[in-house]
Amino acid sequence: MYGKTLAAPNEQLNQDIQLLCGEYARYNGFDEELCNKFGVKRGLRNADGTGVVAGITQVCNVHGYLLSEGEKLPIDGELTYRGYSITDLIAGAQAENRYSCEETAWLLLLGFLPTGAQLNRFSEILADNRELPENFTEDMIMKVASPNIMNMLARSVLALYTYDPRPDDYSIENVMRQSIELIARMPSIMAAAYQVKKRVYDGRSMYLHNPNPEFSTAQNILRMLRSDKQFTEEEAHLLDLCLTLHSEHGGGNCSTFAVRVLTSAQTDTYSAIAAGIGALKGPRHGGANHKVIEQLEYLKANVYDWDDDNEIREYLRRAVAGEAGDRSGLIYGMGHAVYTKSDPRARVLKQNAMKLAKGTDYEGEFRLLDAVERLAPDVLREKWGSDRTTCANVDLYSGLVYRMLRIPDELHTPLFAIARTAGWCAHRLEELSTGKKIIRPAYKSIVGAHSYVPLAQRG
Numbered sequence: 001m002y003g004k005t006l007a008a009p010n011e012q013l014n015q016d017i018q019l020l021c022g023e024y025a026r027y028n029g030f031d032e033e034l035c036n037k038f039g040v041k042r043g044l045r046n047a048d049g050t051g052v053v054a055g056i057t058q059v060c061n062v063h064g065y066l067l068s069e070g071e072k073l074p075i076d077g078e079l080t081y082r083g084y085s086i087t088d089l090i091a092g093a094q095a096e097n098r099y100s101c102e103e104t105a106w107l108l109l110l111g112f113l114p115t116g117a118q119l120n121r122f123s124e125i126l127a128d129n130r131e132l133p134e135n136f137t138e139d140m141i142m143k144v145a146s147p148n149i150m151n152m153l154a155r156s157v158l159a160l161y162t163y164d165p166r167p168d169d170y171s172i173e174n175v176m177r178q179s180i181e182l183i184a185r186m187p188s189i190m191a192a193a194y195q196v197k198k199r200v201y202d203g204r205s206m207y208l209h210n211p212n213p214e215f216s217t218a219q220n221i222l223r224m225l226r227s228d229k230q231f232t233e234e235e236a237h238l239l240d241l242c243l244t245l246h247s248e249h250g251g252g253n254c255s256t257f258a259v260r261v262l263t264s265a266q267t268d269t270y271s272a273i274a275a276g277i278g279a280l281k282g283p284r285h286g287g288a289n290h291k292v293i294e295q296l297e298y299l300k301a302n303v304y305d306w307d308d309d310n311e312i313r314e315y316l317r318r319a320v321a322g323e324a325g326d327r328s329g330l331i332y333g334m335g336h337a338v339y340t341k342s343d344p345r346a347r348v349l350k351q352n353a354m355k356l357a358k359g360t361d362y363e364g365e366f367r368l369l370d371a372v373e374r375l376a377p378d379v380l381r382e383k384w385g386s387d388r389t390t391c392a393n394v395d396l397y398s399g400l401v402y403r404m405l406r407i408p409d410e411l412h413t414p415l416f417a418i419a420r421t422a423g424w425c426a427h428r429l430e431e432l433s434t435g436k437k438i439i440r441p442a443y444k445s446i447v448g449a450h451s452y453v454p455l456a457q458r459g
């Protein structure tokens with residue numbers, strides 16, 4: 001067989017680990033009721049599920065419900081970047097046949113819309129910084145390839161520290177430079193990591209195409225991923241729309257909060273952004289877009305009639321019971337910490353997915369996702385025993401759009417990371433300029449006091 005395989009742990013080590021885990025279970029874990037007793041805000045949430053307010057931000061607003069007399073009222077979600085609605089940002093660029101991802105990055109970093117001259121200069125700066133440092137691909141990506149591109153993104157971002165003459169300078173001027181370099185370089189890292197992974201793990205040919213300085217971020221991504229470097233303008237504009245939609249989501253989402261936590265310790269930009277990538281990789285967060293595609297494959301394999309709601313509902317019930325799919329009990333692409341009735345990004349992605357799928361081989365996959373969106377809320381309500389409103393999130397339709405753009409499934413979450421780098425950097429800058437305090441919540445200790453026992457006396 002061609003390609004690198006990972007060594008399995010040896011049998012003796014497996015047995016030792018099982019013993020250790022048995023001991024772990026005896027000495028760890030606690031009665032969940034203790035959290036209620038001590039008023040612990042698990043997941044940094046209030047009793048009604050709203051987030052504990054951890055800071056003030058001017059970067060973004062995620063609006064998902066109204067509070068009336070202490071009750072959460074479901075509404076259609078709204079998302080604004082620096083006060084501008086995402087739909088206006090996208091429509092504005094589309095009306096002028098422009099790409100919006102670079103304008104969005106400027107807006108998030110600086111706080112206002114660029115003039116034409118500012119946008120042109122910013123795009124030139126990004127173009128000048130897309131290439132990776134000399135020998136970076138050879139030394140940092142090729143030498144120890146990773147089977148997982150998110151892992152490779154995090155490792156490569158950390159490695160860039162070594163190539164930076166001022167890695168630990170956290171002045172706004174220096175962090176702005178680092179932010180712009182990272183936004184420019186992330187697509188090149190993803191493309192190289194994917195090509196090398198293809199070669200090393202899948203035994204396929206790799207193509208290392210240089211970015212084109214004349215191209216936008218979306219155009220360059222398609223150019224670098226495709227063996228023939230070819231793409232259509234429609235494809236690049238759709239990818240640009242996806243990147244814009246994923247660029248930012250407030251200070252409280254798991255990955256951005258991770259970036260803010262690390263930043264509050266005044267650590268370096270590379271460590272903070274690598275933490276964001278690590279958090280985004282999780283299947284409850286950005287990794288859900290990849291999981292949605294896996295879930296779609298399970299549905300395709302296990303549902304006989306894709307138009308039979310009863311059969312799909314039954315499958316979803318089994319998934320929630322942990323008896324189907326990846327056995328996690330989750331329906332991926334559904335539910336959100338803030339949005340109730342709808343996620344505005346999912347609405348836009350759904351429209352595009354529907355348009356693109358119509359009359360193609362993907363129509364059936366679109367109908368399956370649509371069925372998940374229609375049926376999952378009731379299935380979840382059965383589980384919760386309540387009438388709570390839940391909705392599709394950004395991850396439900398993005399993977400199908402990427403599939404239709406011929407982007408490999410394993411790059412769906414990395415594309416999210418590429419887009420979110422602008423948001424992470426904007427929050428890092430904000431945390432540095434306004435945070436002023438190390439983020440340090442408390443954990444209530446419930447461990448009793450023990451007298452030390454000398455080794456010879458332990459039973």
Ligand SMILES: CC(=O)SCCNC(=O)CCNC(=O)[C@H](O)C(C)(C)COP(=O)(O)OP(=O)(O)OC[C@H]1O[C@@H](n2cnc3c(N)ncnc32)[C@H](O)[C@@H]1OP(=O)(O)O
Pocket residue numbers: 043049283284285286288320329330331332333334335336337338380393394395
């Ligand atoms: C870019 C993004 O991060 S968007 C989110 C992407 N993630 C997913 O699609 C994964 C599936 N969804 C989820 O896991 C959740 O809805 C989250 C992580 C997005 C939000 O989590 P929370 O804010 O804790 O959701 P919420 O308060 O509504 O959860 C209540 C309960 O319902 C469960 N639940 C929520 N959504 C789902 C779901 N899609 N499938 C199964 N159970 C769910 C929660 O696990 C929780 O169970 P518990 O009380 O046993 O712990």
Ligand SMILES: O=C([O-])CC(=O)C(=O)O
Pocket residue numbers: 062248249250252253254337338393394
């Ligand atoms: O806000 C959240 O918790 C998750 C989310 O949708 C995002 O980060 O895009």
